[in-house]
Amino acid sequence: MSPRLELPKARAYKHFKLGDLFEIKGIKQAKSQALIPTDCAGIPYVVQSMSNNMVSRLVNRQWLVENNEPPVKGNVIVLGVTLPAVSYQPVEFGASQVITARAEFLTEPIGLYIVSLLEKQMLRFSYSKKPGIQIYKDLEIELPVNDSGEIDFLFIENYMQAIKDYRIKELDDYLNATGFEDCTLTPKEEQALAANVIYKSFDIVKEFNVVNSHNILKSDVVFGSGSIPYVTACEGNNSIVSHISYKDDAKEEGNSIMIGGKTLVITYQPKDFFSNDSHNLVLKINDVNGRTETAQLFMVAALYKSLSPKYSWGDSISKAKIQKDKVSFPVAPNGCIDFNYMETYIRAIMKQTIGKLKSAMTFTQSMHQ
Numbered sequence: 001m002s003p004r005l006e007l008p009k010a011r012a013y014k015h016f017k018l019g020d021l022f023e024i025k026g027i028k029q030a031k032s033q034a035l036i037p038t039d040c041a042g043i044p045y046v047v048q049s050m051s052n053n054m055v056s057r058l059v060n061r062q063w064l065v066e067n068n069e070p071p072v073k074g075n076v077i078v079l080g081v082t083l084p085a086v087s088y089q090p091v092e093f094g095a096s097q098v099i100t101a102r103a104e105f106l107t108e109p110i111g112l113y114i115v116s117l118l119e120k121q122m123l124r125f126s127y128s129k130k131p132g133i134q135i136y137k138d139l140e141i142e143l144p145v146n147d148s149g150e151i152d153f154l155f156i157e158n159y160m161q162a163i164k165d166y167r168i169k170e171l172d173d174y175l176n177a178t179g180f181e182d183c184t185l186t187p188k189e190e191q192a193l194a195a196n197v198i199y200k201s202f203d204i205v206k207e208f209n210v211v212n213s214h215n216i217l218k219s220d221v222v223f224g225s226g227s228i229p230y231v232t233a234c235e236g237n238n239s240i241v242s243h244i245s246y247k248d249d250a251k252e253e254g255n256s257i258m259i260g261g262k263t264l265v266i267t268y269q270p271k272d273f274f275s276n277d278s279h280n281l282v283l284k285i286n287d288v289n290g291r292t293e294t295a296q297l298f299m300v301a302a303l304y305k306s307l308s309p310k311y312s313w314g315d316s317i318s319k320a321k322i323q324k325d326k327v328s329f330p331v332a333p334n335g336c337i338d339f340n341y342m343e344t345y346i347r348a349i350m351k352q353t354i355g356k357l358k359s360a361m362t363f364t365q366s367m368h369q
Contacts (some may be wrong), residue, residue, distance in 0.1 A: 005166045010144030010155055019137025022101035026081065026133055030069050030096040036062055043071060050235040050263075054098070055086040064094050068092045077101040077111055077118070084122035088115045099133055105153060109160035117141045121161040121237075123218075137249075171357060183355035185192045189348035192212065192341060200327040204303075208283040212319050213275030214250040214256070221246055229273040233260025233280060239267045246274050255291055257283040257300055259307075262316045266304045268296045281319060290339045292351075298342035303327050 017022070018229055030036070036045065039060040047056045063073050078203025079099040088111035122138055125131045144152045144159075175179075183316040185193070204210065218241075221230060231252075233239065239260065253257070254271040261279025270293060275282070286300070306327040311317045317325075332338040 002202050004288060005163070007162055008155065008158055010159075011147060012145050013142045014145045014149060014151075015140045015142050017137065018101065018139045018141060022077070024099060024101050024133055024137055027072065027095045027097065030094075032067055032069060034093065035067075035296055036060065036251065038070070039063075041226055043049050044089070044091070045085070046072075046078055046089060046095040046098055046228075048083045048085055049095055050080075050083060050085045053089075054078055054085055054241060055093075056078075056291060059094050061092075061094075069094060074078050074112070074131070075102075075106055075108070076193070077106070077115060079118075080131065080180050081268065084113055084125035084131055084141065084275070086118045086122060097234055099136060100240075101136070104114060105151070107153075107157070109157050113156045113160055114141065114143075117143075123241075144192065155225060176273040176353065178356045180351065183351040185348055188344055193348050195332045195339075195341075197341065199328040200331040200335070204283075204325050204327050205326070207329075208257075208285055210319060210322060211282050212278050213252050213280040213282050214278055215278035216246060216250055216274050218276060220245070229271060230267070230276065231267070231273045231280075232257060232276040232340055233263040233265050235263075235265055238269070240273075241263055244274060245316075250274060252282050253284065255284075255296075257285075257296055259283065259303070259317060261318065262309050266300050268300050269309065269355045279316070279318065281317065287337065290342075292335065292339070292343060293340040294346040297337045298346050299327075299329070302329055302364050353355070 037060045038056055038057050038128060042058040043064075043190045044055040044062045045057050045059040045202045046054045048054070051072075062073055063069075064256070071092045072089075072095050074089055075094065076089055077100070078087050078089050078095070079085070079101060081097050081099060088108065088113075090108050098364065118139075118141065121141070122131075144155045146155075148151045167257055206346065216230070223230070223242035223244060225243075227243050228251065229240045229242045231239045232241050239258070251272050252269070252275055254273060256269055257266065258269050258273075258275065259266050259281040261277060261281060283303075287298065290296065307317065307325060310325070311321075330338040330341045332340070
């Protein structure tokens with residue numbers, strides 16, 4: 001079991017306006033965005049997105065230069081224009097319709113620290129209450145200061161390093177506890193990754209029990225007041241904003257899939273949870289053979305792939321609309337959903353991902369020695 005995270009404590013904190021700390025600029029919509037060629041060896045292309053650190057894909061850098069779409073220098077904080085998105089971009093990137101915040105004092109640990117503060121501030125924004133350059137400039141964040149009342153950048157660096165060291169130890173303990181010391185794929189797992197799988201369309205409402213969740217407003221709960229996840233339609237942290245205590249009869253059943261009604265964020269929720277909005281949908285697979293975590297993680301990806309081309313902010317999903325929707329799942333020879341394949345495939349992906357994490361962890365540890 002990992003030891004508790006012990007973080008250094010600041011001498012004091014002080015409020016600062018973002019506009020007093022950063023040079024904040026807007027990047028206009030790129031007219032040629034749809035034409036920019038994808039390049040697996042290219043640079044990140046940053047857009048208004050609340051997922052994947054705002055990176056949509058990798059694009060060809062030379063094409064950007066030649067077509068008057070100059071790349072943006074890295075080591076900068078990026079903010080959404082109409083969506084409450086924020087990220088730290090360490091390296092050069094292409095961008096469309098975002099806002100950049102740049103400062104000489106910025107380093108990666110400081111950038112990540114400030115991004116974590118801004119993410120909490122983003123809760124005040126929504127699609128109907130959009131942020132913007134002047135709003136961001138007036139936004140206040142609370143930063144640690146030294147005895148002179150100046151920002152204590154050294155404290156921030158040490159604070160972030162303590163978190164990083166703890167996470168490395170935590171990951172090491174997790175790998176040992178879950179038996180992923182050896183991430184070698186079994187022949188069955190290798191076959192699952194290489195197989196030419198047959199998919200079939202299934203009616204969502206025939207395969208799942210679909211209900212609207214309860215509607216529990218943020219103003220009616222106290223964050224940190226309990227142990228039950230409070231789930232919203234936002235990206236990140238499996239859509240869990242906090243853990244709360246609330247009425248038991250408003251609880252959603254765990255081991256199910258939740259679809260954010262307005263954002264189409266789809267997550268697997270292993271435990272009972274509370275939902276913030278009755279527009280959200282809770283899906284319970286009817287076949288008990290599909291009620292494993294690994295199978296449902298596969299279903300989450302399949303549902304998003306099937307539904308995302310159809311729904312958007314302006315045309316969001318609902319219980320009425322999903323009645324006509326279908327999802328593509330792998331099928332077994334008998335024509336039924338192949339839950340065994342789902343589990344084997346996800347297990348293989350988990351091994352590959354954890355193997356990469358172990359390699360990264362080993363590299364980071366060697367750098368500290």
